Amino acid sequence: MIETDPQQKKARIMVVDDDPATHALLTEMLVLHGSEMLFYPSGAIALMAAENHTPDLVLLAVKIPDMDGFEVCKRIKQNPGLKDVPVIFLSDTNDTESKVRAFEMGGVDYITKPIHFAELRARVAVHLSRCTLESKLEFQKRMEEKIRELSEAQQATIFAIAKLAEQRDEDTGAHLERVREYCRLLAERLGEDSPYAAYITAEFVECIQHASPLHDIGKVAIPDSILLKPHKLTSPEFEVMKTHAVIGAENMQLVYNHYSGNVFIGMGIEIALYHHERWDGSGYPDGLTGRNIPLPARIMALADCYDALRSDRCYRRGLDHERVKAMILEGSGTHFDPEIVKAFLSLEEEFSRIQDTFC
Numbered sequence: 241m242i243e244t245d246p247q248q249k250k251a252r253i254m255v256v257d258d259d260p261a262t263h264a265l266l267t268e269m270l271v272l273h274g275s276e277m278l279f280y281p282s283g284a285i286a287l288m289a290a291e292n293h294t295p296d297l298v299l300l301a302v303k304i305p306d307m308d309g310f311e312v313c314k315r316i317k318q319n320p321g322l323k324d325v326p327v328i329f330l331s332d333t334n335d336t337e338s339k340v341r342a343f344e345m346g347g348v349d350y351i352t353k354p355i356h357f358a359e360l361r362a363r364v365a366v367h368l369s370r371c372t373l374e375s376k377l378e379f380q381k382r383m384e385e386k387i388r389e390l391s392e393a394q395q396a397t398i399f400a401i402a403k404l405a406e407q408r409d410e411d412t413g414a415h416l417e418r419v420r421e422y423c424r425l426l427a428e429r430l431g432e433d434s435p436y437a438a439y440i441t442a443e444f445v446e447c448i449q450h451a452s453p454l455h456d457i458g459k460v461a462i463p464d465s466i467l468l469k470p471h472k473l474t475s476p477e478f479e480v481m482k483t484h485a486v487i488g489a490e491n492m493q494l495v496y497n498h499y500s501g502n503v504f505i506g507m508g509i510e511i512a513l514y515h516h517e518r519w520d521g522s523g524y525p526d527g528l529t530g531r532n533i534p535l536p537a538r539i540m541a542l543a544d545c546y547d548a549l550r551s552d553r554c555y556r557r558g559l560d561h562e563r564v565k566a567m568i569l570e571g572s573g574t575h576f577d578p579e580i581v582k583a584f585l586s587l588e589e590e591f592s593r594i595q596d597t598f599c
């Protein structure tokens with residue numbers, strides 16, 4: 241169902257009073273003010289009508305034929321669908337006891353007849369504007385909640401697609417879950433203490449977490465004979481394997497063309513295209529060097545390698561943490577960004593724990 245902004249509708253004011261003179265007076269005052277007026281001579285009819293069409297405000301006489309205004313107000317406040325509707329009492333008497341009772345029953349205001357135009361208009365305007373503000377805040381809250389739900393569903397769908405693509409490679413297990421965690425941890429740590437801290441926002445961390453599972457999406461285009469080969473690839477086979485980076489990025493680029501400026505897809509492209517680049521320029525596809533390699537891809541490179549080396553393959557057992565740590569240290573400044581290696585060292589226990597948790 242499409243919701244409408246509460247600020248855009250005309251105020252519906254219900255008047256519960258059996259006095260024709262009051263009807264005439266209120267009509268003149270409030271219709272001119274742009275409100276829709278609904279008149280009811282008895283409490284029972286008014287309550288029934290309010291159930292069907294919720295008013296924005298009720299002007300309620302204390303004395304009406306079938307039940308008094310206090311009782312009508314009490315029933316309005318007991319009704320979950322009506323409890324937030326402001327009720328202003330209209331009374332012939334100015335005694336304190338009635339005023340106190342009116343507020344006790346949930347009334348927001350109390351006006352003594354004869355009614356003065358300016359005073360009523362001002363009081364109605366105050367209560368309507370407060371209600372509009374509350375409704376608007378409530379509306380915004382609901383919209384934000386819907387956007388959040390939609391975004392979560394979208395991320396879950398993207399992850400499911402990445403997972404589906406990954407299932408062709410039987411060795412990887414929970415690789416995507418682990419690299420997602422490694423990337424998040426590294427980005428958070430680099431955001432706390434590194435030369436990249438100013439660049440790493442909460443949005444960056446969230447994006448890399450959700451975009452990282454897409455790094456090898458291009459492998460869907462790699463033939464089984466190469467992707468699933470249990471032995472070392474030949475040079476021509478490796479050239480085919482290398483194309484997964486460009487293929488993944490090109491496909492995401494098609495999506496990006498429709499949503500240009502989308503930070504998440506933009507980062508997904510950088511990660512897919514450059515996660516096999518190396519700090520010293522010996523990587524692929526473009527042989528980029530150092531900080532020319534986009535930061536998300538440099539983070540992904542370390543996360544991907546750590547996981548690949550720790551995991552079992554059909555042709556070898558996974559290496560232990562200390563061995564992989566030594567290899568990563570060795571690759572600092574050649575394969576990996578030294579700053580990211582530094583962040584990894586400060587997180588090594590978490591890396592090891594994640595490896596054991598997501599098997």
Ligand SMILES: [Fe+2]
Nearest residue numbers: 455456515516
């Ligand atoms: Fe890859």
